[in-house]
Amino acid sequence: MAALHDDQLRKSCRLFGVELEDMPWFAPSFNVAPQSVQPVVRLNRDSGDREFALLRWGLVPFWAKDAKFGYSTINARAEEAASKPAFREALKKRRCLVPADAFYEWMKPNAKLKIPYAIALTSGEPCALAGLWRAGALRKARPSRPSPSSPPIPTKSQSRFTIACR
Numbered sequence: 133m134a135a136l137h138d139d140q141l142r143k144s145c146r147l148f149g150v151e152l153e154d155m156p157w158f159a160p161s162f163n164v165a166p167q168s169v170q171p172v173v174r175l176n177r178d179s180g181d182r183e184f185a186l187l188r189w190g191l192v193p194f195w196a197k198d199a200k201f202g203y204s205t206i207n208a209r210a211e212e213a214a215s216k217p218a219f220r221e222a223l224k225k226r227r228c229l230v231p232a233d234a235f236y237e238w239m240k241p242n243a244k245l246k247i248p249y250a251i252a253l254t255s256g257e258p259c260a261l262a263g264l265w266r267a268g269a270l271r272k273a274r275p276s277r278p279s280p281s282s283p284p285i286p287t288k289s290q291s292r293f294t295i296a297c298r
Contacts, residue, residue, distance in 0.1 A: 144231055144258050148173045148182055155184045163236075166190050166206040172263055172293050174228040187228075187265055191294035193218045194266070207297045208264055219294065222264035229260035230295055262296040 145152045150173065158171050169186050176183045190202025195217075205218050213219040234252035241247065253259050 147258060148184075148229065148231065148260070150182050150184050156186050158186060164189065166203060170230065170293075172228040172230050172265060173260070174226070174265060185291065187291045187293040189293060189295075191218065191222065191264060191266060191292050193221075202292060205294050208294045210262070210296050213264070213296060219264055222266050222294075226265045228263040228265045228293060230263040230293065231258050231260050233258050235261065263293045264296060265291060265293040267291040 141155065142152060144150075145155060156171065158169075161168070161170075164170055166189050169188050171184050172187050173182055174185055175181070188202070189206055190199075191205040191208070192199055192202045193205075196202075201218075208216070208219045208223075213223045233256070234250045236248045236250055239247045239249060
């Protein structure tokens with residue numbers, strides 16, 4: 133996936149119905165990696181309006197104890213998302229669009245060679261990939277016998293997303 137180029141921000145705002153002033157700043161990226169923070173378009177919880185939000189790529193379900201779970205949930209197969217516990221709730225309630233000017237598919241002609249192919253609209257316009265998102269804190273595992281002097285274990289809230297694919 134390639135994040136939007138700077139010159140496409142105005143087009144993206146018009147395309148997704150978001151005010152330019154409301155868009156968070158993000159740097160262009162030409163090879164977005166899992167666990168990186170990327171812009172998504174979602175509905176604002178309070179107003180119901182569309183908004184750009186910066187989320188980390190790799191959905192982590194509420195029951196996961198470790199953020200590393202997000203490495204295995206960067207893509208959700210569209211035909212399986214409704215039945216997989218990691219995606220089921222987000223599919224029902226938290227869908228989003230993941231803006232991009234291209235995405236990559238990998239061809240594997242043999243066991244030793246992988247070739248990336250960038251796929252983009254011929255017009256060069258931005259496009260959107262279907263996504264699912266979730267907000268929340270990771271549960272931290274507590275020591276089996278915490279001492280009375282142990283400080284509380286903080287939880288870190290991080291909104292995350294995955295890309296629905298076929």
